[in-house]
Amino acid sequence: MSIHHPIRAMDEGDDAIRTALQDAHLPSLMVALAHATGDESLLRDDLRPNAAFTAGPQGGFSEEQIETARALCLDVLRRYRDAGCPAPAVPEEAQLRRWLSFLAGDVDLDAYLPLLLAELALDGADVRAPDWSKQELAPESDFRVAIIGAGMSGLAAALRLEQADIPFVILEKNDDLGGTWYENTYPGCRVDVPNHFYSYSFAQKDDWPQLFSSQDVLLDYFRDCADEFGLREHIRFNTEVSEAVWDEGRATWTLALRHADGSQESLDAQAIISAVGQLNRPLMPEIEGIEDYRGASFHSACWEADVDLAQKRVGVIGTGASAAQFIPVIAEEAAELHVFQRTAPWLLPTPDYHDEVPRGLQWLFARLPFYAQWYRFWLFWTTSDGLLAMVRVEDDWPHPERSVSPANDMLREMLTEYIRDQCEDDEVLFEKMRPDYPPCSKRFVRDNGLWTGTFKRENVELHTQGIERITEKGILDREGREIALDAIVYGTGFTASDFLTPMKVVGRGGRNLHTHWDGDARAYLGITVPHFPNFFVLYGPNTNIVVNGSIIFFSECEVNYVLGCLELLFRGGHRALDCRESVHDAYNRSIDEANMKMAWGAASVNTWYKNATGRVSQNWPSTLLEYWQRTREPDPNDYELL
Numbered sequence: 001m002s003i004h005h006p007i008r009a010m011d012e013g014d015d016a017i018r019t020a021l022q023d024a025h026l027p028s029l030m031v032a033l034a035h036a037t038g039d040e041s042l043l044r045d046d047l048r049p050n051a052a053f054t055a056g057p058q059g060g061f062s063e064e065q066i067e068t069a070r071a072l073c074l075d076v077l078r079r080y081r082d083a084g085c086p087a088p089a090v091p092e093e094a095q096l097r098r099w100l101s102f103l104a105g106d107v108d109l110d111a112y113l114p115l116l117l118a119e120l121a122l123d124g125a126d127v128r129a130p131d132w133s134k135q136e137l138a139p140e141s142d143f144r145v146a147i148i149g150a151g152m153s154g155l156a157a158a159l160r161l162e163q164a165d166i167p168f169v170i171l172e173k174n175d176d177l178g179g180t181w182y183e184n185t186y187p188g189c190r191v192d193v194p195n196h197f198y199s200y201s202f203a204q205k206d207d208w209p210q211l212f213s214s215q216d217v218l219l220d221y222f223r224d225c226a227d228e229f230g231l232r233e234h235i236r237f238n239t240e241v242s243e244a245v246w247d248e249g250r251a252t253w254t255l256a257l258r259h260a261d262g263s264q265e266s267l268d269a270q271a272i273i274s275a276v277g278q279l280n281r282p283l284m285p286e287i288e289g290i291e292d293y294r295g296a297s298f299h300s301a302c303w304e305a306d307v308d309l310a311q312k313r314v315g316v317i318g319t320g321a322s323a324a325q326f327i328p329v330i331a332e333e334a335a336e337l338h339v340f341q342r343t344a345p346w347l348l349p350t351p352d353y354h355d356e357v358p359r360g361l362q363w364l365f366a367r368l369p370f371y372a373q374w375y376r377f378w379l380f381w382t383t384s385d386g387l388l389a390m391v392r393v394e395d396d397w398p399h400p401e402r403s404v405s406p407a408n409d410m411l412r413e414m415l416t417e418y419i420r421d422q423c424e425d426d427e428v429l430f431e432k433m434r435p436d437y438p439p440c441s442k443r444f445v446r447d448n449g450l451w452t453g454t455f456k457r458e459n460v461e462l463h464t465q466g467i468e469r470i471t472e473k474g475i476l477d478r479e480g481r482e483i484a485l486d487a488i489v490y491g492t493g494f495t496a497s498d499f500l501t502p503m504k505v506v507g508r509g510g511r512n513l514h515t516h517w518d519g520d521a522r523a524y525l526g527i528t529v530p531h532f533p534n535f536f537v538l539y540g541p542n543t544n545i546v547v548n549g550s551i552i553f554f555s556e557c558e559v560n561y562v563l564g565c566l567e568l569l570f571r572g573g574h575r576a577l578d579c580r581e582s583v584h585d586a587y588n589r590s591i592d593e594a595n596m597k598m599a600w601g602a603a604s605v606n607t608w609y610k611n612a613t614g615r616v617s618q619n620w621p622s623t624l625l626e627y628w629q630r631t632r633e634p635d636p637n638d639y640e641l642l
């Protein structure tokens, strides 16, 4: 599998084009055709797509509009082929504005244009690549960076350091790269963000096999990126960082490394980029008797493939995003499957969730320049900032237990209707599956009908009475029924708010990061923490999202900001920077206030987005645009320069 593919000349007949068009995503195709040919005649007012999330995959086009759009596209594609598929001209800004507003609708283009151009990465141009190098700015400095973690964020950071010619090493506890996509091998594991969007802007792929790729495909993608960008040789595998201590005199971090064979060593670096992720330390539930159980048991993130679940009595605790993926798979083979649900998830109807990318769409991506990029842009737009209106809390909304605003209530109605349709006339199942909290205050579960279908199977039972305790033989529910089980699988999530554990990090004046945080991790922009100079966190506190966007977007923004910080050091001849406490505190106050105005902050439902203090420590409460703007470059006034 390779990341970039040259566009193939289109030399097939009209029938091949006509067939491919049946699978095309029309709004993005129309713009791609305007881009390829310069002919904007098909961007007609009567064919303007509706970019609202609820409008559907073809931008709300009616059957008639779909037919008209297909006929117009056929005509333009034919002419483009007959003209010999000329390379598109580089678009002018005015053209881009027209095309972007055709797709995105009513949008503040002045604000969004630079972000949209960065995401589009037209012509493969990587506008986020640093335009400076250490060699140029600080040739004498022996500055070196240690990146902790070779997952999605760590690799993105490594690429930028490589491009800026800054020496670095990546320290990875596992024996391979890929982070969460390496560790989670449970059956059915796949991404729940559309794949053409869940990818680096600088390594877009036009031949994803699936719309929402499975774990193996994503792992291959990250491996390919590491190879293509020459990052693998910088990774030290089987190497866990147990401690990092700042030496003020030398302005250097000393890291204690522990290797898989038990040996230890220390390593010096002038800056650390922590890219350890949020969702990688399994959370085992505190249920009485858990140690007494005699059968096989494991957590979803430590899947034991050699435990054969076929024809066994299996219990699953949890119905979050992970469990929702493996439950339908093991239901196929288990003799009995008992699912213990504490909180019902909201289901996001996604009929094509398990589908391959349709052949016609692949065919067009391979032949029409920039079509895959415009399609990615459509996904970016329709699944990101546009969605926030549905999750903002309306002041004095009188039904806080069911929704947070009229728009959120409308969403609730739609999603409830979906569950009702799925359950058909099974009222008991409907009552068990109907969530009792506002939509989007927890992560939704994508569904193509498989979830409800699983609970209609004869061999599957959904338990909602609650767990009293785990016994030697199985699970005792709160109504006194003991269910005998051969295996228990814990789909109980991760210790997400214990950021950066179990690493020990000691900053200025001997300050221990975890004592300093005291169970309530905070950072400025999720990246820097006062008293911990040259220590940068990726996917840190308040950089997660619930409904809008992809974590890769955030990682790219964070990496961009970190590189800006390093540039600041090199240009100014400084050795280190330390975030000002006042800046950090004011920022965190505003984040906390804003999160309380979002569904996940206002609702009282149990989520991994809140830490033990009840604060939303995971989520970014605003638009992708705002995070992108705030991380474009650091403000030197925010830092003490050492």
Ligand code: NAP
Residues within 6 Å of the ligand: 190, 191, 192, 193, 279, 285, 286, 287, 317, 318, 319, 320, 321, 322, 323, 325, 340, 341, 342, 343, 443, 467, 491, 492, 493, 494, 606, 607, 608
């Ligand atoms: P999770 O969302 O935290 O779900 C954990 C599940 O275990 C919940 O149903 C929770 O119930 C239940 N649980 C926890 N402790 C329990 C207890 N003591 N008794 C009974 N039930 C208990 O974890 P996850 O499913 O691993 O997902 C975590 C995050 O990873 C997701 O939100 C998502 O961001 C990411 N993820 C993404 C994908 C994807 O892209 N496809 C796949 C998997 C995970 P409550 O709801 O009542 O707490």
